[in-house]
Amino acid sequence: MPENELKGESSPYLLSHSHNPVHWFPWGEKALNKARDENKLILVSIGYSACHWCHVMERESFEDLEVAEIMNQFFVCIKVDREERPDIDQIYLDAVQIMSGQGGWPLNCFILPNQKPIYGGTYFRKEDWKNILLNLAAYWQKNKEEAEVYAQNLNQELQDKLLPRASKTELPKPEAIRNAWIPYLDKIDGGFMGAPKFPLPNSWIFVLKLHSQFSPDGDSELINFFNLTLNRMLEGGIYDQVGGGFARYSTDNHWFAPHFEKMLYDNAQLLSLYSQAYVFQKNPDYEKGVKETIGFLKRDLDSGEGPFYSALDADSEGVEGKYYVWSQSELRNLLGGFEPSFSLYFHVKPSGNWEGSNILYKKPNNPPLHEKLGMTREELERDILRCTRTLLTHRYNRIPPALDDKILCSWNALLIKGFCDAYKAFADPIYLQDALRIAQFIDKNLIEENRVKRTYKQGIARIAGFLDDYAFLADSYIELYQVSLDSYWIYKALYLVKIMEDNFQDPDSSLFYYTDQRENPLIARKKEIHDSVIPSSNSVLAHVLYKLGHFYYREEYIQRAKDMVMEVLPRIQNYSPSYSHWTSLLLEFHTGTYEICIIGNKAEEMRKELEKHFIPNKLVSAFLPENNNHRILPILENKIPSKEVDTSDKTLIYICRNRVCGLPYDNVEEALKELKER
Numbered sequence: 001m002p003e004n005e006l007k008g009e010s011s012p013y014l015l016s017h018s019h020n021p022v023h024w025f026p027w028g029e030k031a032l033n034k035a036r037d038e039n040k041l042i043l044v045s046i047g048y049s050a051c052h053w054c055h056v057m058e059r060e061s062f063e064d065l066e067v068a069e070i071m072n073q074f075f076v077c078i079k080v081d082r083e084e085r086p087d088i089d090q091i092y093l094d095a096v097q098i099m100s101g102q103g104g105w106p107l108n109c110f111i112l113p114n115q116k117p118i119y120g121g122t123y124f125r126k127e128d129w130k131n132i133l134l135n136l137a138a139y140w141q142k143n144k145e146e147a148e149v150y151a152q153n154l155n156q157e158l159q160d161k162l163l164p165r166a167s168k169t170e171l172p173k174p175e176a177i178r179n180a181w182i183p184y185l186d187k188i189d190g191g192f193m194g195a196p197k198f199p200l201p202n203s204w205i206f207v208l209k210l211h212s213q214f215s216p217d218g219d220s221e222l223i224n225f226f227n228l229t230l231n232r233m234l235e236g237g238i239y240d241q242v243g244g245g246f247a248r249y250s251t252d253n254h255w256f257a258p259h260f261e262k263m264l265y266d267n268a269q270l271l272s273l274y275s276q277a278y279v280f281q282k283n284p285d286y287e288k289g290v291k292e293t294i295g296f297l298k299r300d301l302d303s304g305e306g307p308f309y310s311a312l313d314a315d316s317e318g319v320e321g322k323y324y325v326w327s328q329s330e331l332r333n334l335l336g337g338f339e340p341s342f343s344l345y346f347h348v349k350p351s352g353n354w355e356g357s358n359i360l361y362k363k364p365n366n367p368p369l370h371e372k373l374g375m376t377r378e379e380l381e382r383d384i385l386r387c388t389r390t391l392l393t394h395r396y397n398r399i400p401p402a403l404d405d406k407i408l409c410s411w412n413a414l415l416i417k418g419f420c421d422a423y424k425a426f427a428d429p430i431y432l433q434d435a436l437r438i439a440q441f442i443d444k445n446l447i448e449e450n451r452v453k454r455t456y457k458q459g460i461a462r463i464a465g466f467l468d469d470y471a472f473l474a475d476s477y478i479e480l481y482q483v484s485l486d487s488y489w490i491y492k493a494l495y496l497v498k499i500m501e502d503n504f505q506d507p508d509s510s511l512f513y514y515t516d517q518r519e520n521p522l523i524a525r526k527k528e529i530h531d532s533v534i535p536s537s538n539s540v541l542a543h544v545l546y547k548l549g550h551f552y553y554r555e556e557y558i559q560r561a562k563d564m565v566m567e568v569l570p571r572i573q574n575y576s577p578s579y580s581h582w583t584s585l586l587l588e589f590h591t592g593t594y595e596i597c598i599i600g601n602k603a604e605e606m607r608k609e610l611e612k613h614f615i616p617n618k619l620v621s622a623f624l625p626e627n628n629n630h631r632i633l634p635i636l637e638n639k640i641p642s643k644e645v646d647t648s649d650k651t652l653i654y655i656c657r658n659r660v661c662g663l664p665y666d667n668v669e670e671a672l673k674e675l676k677e678r
Contacts, residue, residue, distance in 0.1 A: 010457040011081040013049040021068035024079045035076040035113040046080040046107040049404035050261035050311040054106040074137035096120035116151035174213040180576040190229030195253040201273035206580040209616045237359035244292030260321040261314040271418030275425035280614040306441030307412045313401035325357035407456040409469040416476035424611040467537035482620045487631040510563035535581035553634040598622040600651025609668040
C-alpha cells in the first residue's frame with residue numbers, strides 16, 4: 001500500500017494511518033490550500049494513539065478501499081493527533097458538542113474550505129460512515145450557500161462561548177464549596193457518582209485540602225470519602241495489580257473493568273495524589289501504590305534520555321486488554337500451589353470475571369482472607385508478591401500494547417511535579433534525580449529563543465507550545481525549587497510567566513488564551529478553563545502567579561490570580577467539581593499561605609523534616625550560606641545575616657504570612673507547633 005502525506009510525521013497516531021488508502025494530510029497549508037483550490041469539504045479526523053475506538057474505525061473504514069475511494073474523491077482528509085494539536089481539537093470538539101450534544105474520540109468533523117464546521121460526530125460504523133460521506137458530498141454540491149450560512153452561524157456560536165462575567169461578590173466560603181460537592185460524591189465506591197469513573201487526581205487532592213479547612217479535626221465525611229476513593233482505585237482493576245500503574249478510566253462504577261490504555265498524565269498526577277495522601281496519614285498501601293506506579297513508568301515509558309513517553313495502547317494483537325488479563329488455567333500453570341490463594345485474593349473465576357478472562361482486582365474480605373487461609377497477613381502478602389513477580393516476568397513474553405513514543409512537554413511537567421511530591425513524602429533521592437533529569441532535558445531541548453516546544457522525538461523538538469506547556473512547566477519548576485532549593489528553577493518559572501504575559505494574555509480579560517499569538521491563527525482563539533482529567537492551563541497559571549507573587553513579593557501577580565478566580569467564579573458556583581483546581585486556589589485566598597523561609601546550612605535537613613507533616617497551604621524557600629551561586633529571592637531578603645555573623649552552626653526557620661514574620665525558630669518541632677496553632 002503506498003504511503004500518504006502522513007509518512008513524514010513523528011506522531012505514532014499519524015504514522016499508524018500513513019499506509020491507509022485514504023489520502024490523509026497532516027494539518028497545514030498544503031491541505032487547506034488544496035481544499036480552497038478544489039472547493040472541497042475538509043474532513044478533520046482527530047484521535048490519539050491509545051484510543052481504542054479510533055483503531056476500530058480505522059480497521060472498519062479507513063483501511064477499506066471502497067470507503068477510501070469515496071473519501072478521496074469528495075473530501076480533503078486531514079488527520080490530527082489531539083495530544084499534539086489540542087488547539088484544533090478544542091475548536092472542533094466544541095463544534096461537535098454544539099451540533100450533536102456529545103463529543104469524544106475518534107472525533108470526525110466536516111468543515112468548509114474556510115475551516116468553519118458544518119457537521120460532525122464521533123465513531124461511525126462503516127455503512128453509516130459511507131452514507132454520511134455520500135450525503136454530505138451531495139449536499140455540498142447542491143447547497144453551498146446554505147452550508148456557508150449554517151457554518152457562519154455555528155462559528156459565531158463557537159466565538160460566543162465566553163465566560164459569564166463575574167459580578168462583584170465575595171469569594172464563597174469553604175462550607176459553601178463543600179456543600180456544592182457533596183451531592184456528586186459516590187459514598188459507596190468512591191469517586192463521582194455514575195460510570196465511567198476517571199481517577200481525577202486533582203479533584204481528590206482538593207478534597208484533602210478542603211477537609212483540612214475544618215478545624216480542629218477536619219471534616220470526617222470528606223476524609224472518609226477521600227480514603228474510600230483512593231482505596232477503591234488501588235483495589236480495582238483500573239490499577240494494574242501485576243505491574244503497577246493506572247489505566248485511563250473504569251468503564252463501570254466499581255473501578256473494576258478498565259479501559260486499558262495507560263497515560264503518562266494520569267500516572268504522573270496519581271503520584272502526587274498518593275504521595276500527598278501518604279504524608280497525611282502514612283498508609284503503607286499508598287506508599288506501595290506510589291512505588292509500583294514509578295516502577296511501571298520507568299519500566300514501560302522511560303525514554304532513557306530524561307523525559308518519558310506518552311502512553312501505552314489499550315489493545316494488543318487487536319484485542320482490548322489482552323496483555324493484562326488471565327485465565328485460571330494459565331495462572332495454575334504459572335503459580336502451581338500458590339494459585340488457589342492467589343485466585344481467592346484477586347477474585348479469579350474458572351469461567352472468567354470479564355469477557356471470558358480474568359481482570360485481577362481486590363476487595364475487602366470479612367473476615368480477612370489470611371484468617372480464612374490460616375496465615376498471617378504478612379505471609380499472605382509475601383506469597384502474593386512472589387506470584388505477581390512471576391506473572392510480570394511471564395507477561396513480558398506476550399505481545400505488548402503499542403507504545404506512543406512521542407514526548408510531550410506538558411505531561412512531562414506533570415511528572416516532574418509527581419516526582420517532587422514523591423520525594424517530599426519518601427525522601428528517596430532517586431525521585432529528586434528523576435525530576436531533575438526531566439527538567440534539565442526540557443530546559444536544554446524544548447526551550448529556545450523565548451519559546452517552548454510541545455513535542456520531542458528523535459532529536460527534534462516540534463510544534464509551538466500551548467498555554468499548558470508553559471504553565472505546567474512553570475508550576476513544576478516552582479515545585480522543583482522547593483525540594484532542590486536551587487533558585488535556578490524558580491527563576492526559570494518567572495521567565496516562562498513573562499513569555500506568557502507577552503504572547504498569551506487577553507488584554508480584555510484576566511484570563512489567558514490557549515494559543516500563542518506568534519503562531520498561525522485558527523478560526524477561534526480559545527481559553528481553557530475547565531478542570532477535567534488534567535487541570536486547565538488557566539487554573540494552573542493562576543496558581544503559578546499566586547506562588548510567584550509570594551516568592552517575589554509581586555502583589556500584582558497575587559491580584560491577577562485572584563482576578564482569574566473571580567472571572568471563573570460563576571462557573572465554580574454552578575458546578576464546583578469541574579473546577580477543582582480553581583477551588584484549591586480559592587481556599588488559599590481564604591486560609592492564607594504559610595511562607596516558610598529556612599536560613600542556614602542545615603536547611604535541607606530541616607526541609608525534609610517539615611515535609612513529613614501535611615501542611616497543604618505552604619511555600620518553602622531557603623538560603624544556604626555554603627551555596628555560592630544562590631540567587632536571593634525577595635522573600636528571603638532581610639532574613640539573611642550579614643557576612644560578619646558566623647551562622648555555620650545555626651539554621652533558622654521563619655514562619656511568615658502576608659510578609660509578616662514572627663521570631664525565627666532553631667528547630668522544626670517549635671516551628672510545627674506554630675503552624676498548627678495558627
